[in-house]
Amino acid sequence: MNVVSDSLKSGSALADNYINHFSQVQELYGNDFRQKESWSSRAAWLDESEETRVNRKSLVDCLRQYNNKHNDHKVVHNSLDLLEQTGTLAVVGGQQSGLFTGSLLVVYKALTIVLAAKEAQEKLQRPVVPVFWIAGEDHDWDEVNHTYVMTPDLQVAKIKMDSVPGPRDSVSHINLTPGQWNKSLEHLASLLPDSMNKPEIMEMLHQAAEESGNLSDAFAKLLGRLFGEMGLILLDSADPLLRKLEIPVFERIINQNDELGQTYQRAAARITGQGYPLQADVTSDGANLFYIYEGNRLLLQKQDGSFTDRKGIVSFTKEELLTQLKDHPERFSNNVLTRPLMQESLLPVLCTVLGQGEISYWAITKDAFPVLGLKMPILLPRMSFTLVSGTLRKYMAHFGLSFQDVQHRFEDARQSWLNAEAGLHIDPKFEETRSALEKLYEPLIRELGTIQPGLISLGEKNKDKILEQISYLERKTKQALEKQHEAALRQWDQIYVSLFPMGKPQERVYNTFYYINRYSFGWIRDILGSCSSYTAEHQIIEM
Structure with missing residues (x-):
């Protein structure tokens, strides 16, 4: 396994500047993750602010019960024992709970959390544990109910869990039937090529489904199987036991909701004032909390002194909302702007591992932390990888393609290669023909117009039909050329579909078990071993 660094196109200008040009956005964030002083000063502040967070023992008791069910590993229990001790810090990151773990970026986020915790422990000479925050309270079912693999005929195949009828409840509260699981599992089994690893993969997935x-x-069970032996603690944000511990935090969010809202609006103005788009909605009347009513997760807003949802299904005064919180904490849930505050109130977060979209919207929350007596943690960009097989690397070398060529210039490079193979520059020759025709036709049409004005219109239509026929001949020529070089062009297609399926980075599309099926379960640990240290740079892993 060889590892080389190469840049990957960014989906966020703000996150890109945070990672590569921090001085340009320092005002929006504060701490620079690259500076050693940021880590030591953050650790010192966490020591001083122990009382601002929930009781460690109560938190660990809750996490122990959850991990006993889904992530029962000796090393995880060691991590929990450490977390219970005053002075232990945490590296935290999270993701929504996707089908069969979802795309590769979930695994890469977990890898980053584990590696960053290990490095921070060595750097600070004190215990640091890795924690994965499962965003089970999210309710966007369509975002998590599917995953993708590549088929032998180079298609990107979607595996989808059947839709769930009923209200829009949190994903952790949507019950699934054996029939729903079996249909998705059978579809995956039909798409994964036979391999030495496939039986073990399918057995693991079936077991996780049967027990969930x-x-x-x-x-959680699958993450536990992949990362439990690395000591990764799991937390589900929709855990009812956890929700009870969060009551005091929700109380502060409700009592100081107006002040929090003002900080979000000021931050949003700063961000847009610097020319960056907002990655999360910020409204003047937003309460940034959800209330679960009859299974529906309703986003609350403030209207005429009350907390209500957009459709007016529920409405509470502040006092009534606080009473609801006391009696029914399980009905409350965070949104993207209050979740960072909740995370900070629960755990001694040394740093939080974030994707680029998350880095962008966390900028909105910077000034909200002090309202609750907190500070924004260090924001550590998730490590990013592209897996390249030996065969794929040979194809790229044969065609003289770099990773950047595939990312930015693929179609042009493909057509240039095809033209060179044919010894014919199709595009310029046909363009030259079209241009020559128009130069000859235009004077002729003008002269015909002196005979009869109606001939101008007829001439234009005639010219357009000829140009259409030239374009038709051009398409047929390209098709014939592609047919002649079909085998080589399939290699070109394999390169692109492997690295940028659907035009997106590989890590955002393909499922983890597609690669485990090909390279065995050990490839995840191999990547961790091949990374001598954390880096924010995108890395090409030559398998």
Whole structure:
């Protein structure tokens, strides 16, 4: 396994500047993750602010019960024992619970959390544990109910869990039937090529499904199988036991909701004032909390002194909302702007591992932390990888393609190669023909117009038909050329579909078990071993 660094196109200008040009956005964030002083000063502040977080023992008791069910590994229990001790810090990152763990970026986020915790422990000479925050309270079912693999005929195949009828509840509260699981599992089994690893993969997935009532539980069990031996603690944000511990935090969010909202609006103005788009909605009347009513997760807003949802299904005064919180904490849930505050109130977060979209919207929350007596943690960009097989690397070398060529210039490079193979520059020759025709036709049409004005229109239509025929001949020529070089062009297609399926980075599309099927379960640990240290640079892994 060889590892080389190469840049990957960014989906966020703000996150790109945070990673590569921090001085340009320092005002929006504060701490620079690259500076050693940021880590030591953050650790010192966490020591001083122990009382601002929930009781460690109560938190660990809750996490122990959850991990006993889904992530029962000796090393995880060691991590929990450490977390219970005052002075232990945590590296935290999270993701929604996707089908069969979802795309590769979930695994890369977990890898980053584990590696960053190990490095921070060595750097600070004190215990640091890795924690994965499963965003089970999210309710966007369509975002988590599917995953993708590549088929032998180079198609990107979607595996989808059947839709769930009923209200829009949190993913962790949506019950799934054996029939729903079996249909998705059978579809995956039909798409994965036979390999030495396939029986073990399918057995693991079937076991996780049989032992899980919902997508989040299965997600946790699979993450536990992949990362439990690395000491990764799992947390589900929809855990009812956890929600009870969060009551005091929700109280502060409700009592100081107006002040929090003002900080979000000021931050949003700063961000857009610097020319960056907002990655999360910020409204003047937003309460940034969800209330679960009859299974529906309703986003609350403030209207005429009350907390209500957009459709007016529920409405509470502040006092009534606080009473609801006391009596029914399980009905409350965070949104993207209050979740960072909740994470900070629960755990001694040394740093939080984030994707680029998350880095962008966390900028909105910077000034909200002090309202609750907190500070924004260090934001550590998730490590990013592209897996390249030996065969794929040979194809790229044969065609003289770099990773950047595939990423930015693929179609042009493909057509240039095809033209060179044919010894014919199709595009310029046909363009030259079209241009010559128009130069000859235009004077002729003008002269015909002196005979009869109606001939101008007829001439234009005639010219357009001839140009259409030239374009038709051009398409047929390209098709014939592609047919002649069909085998080589399939190699070109394999390069692109492997690295940028659907035009997106590989890590955002393909499922982890597609690669485990090909390279065995050991490839995840191999990547961790091949990374001598954390880096924010995108890395090409030559398998």
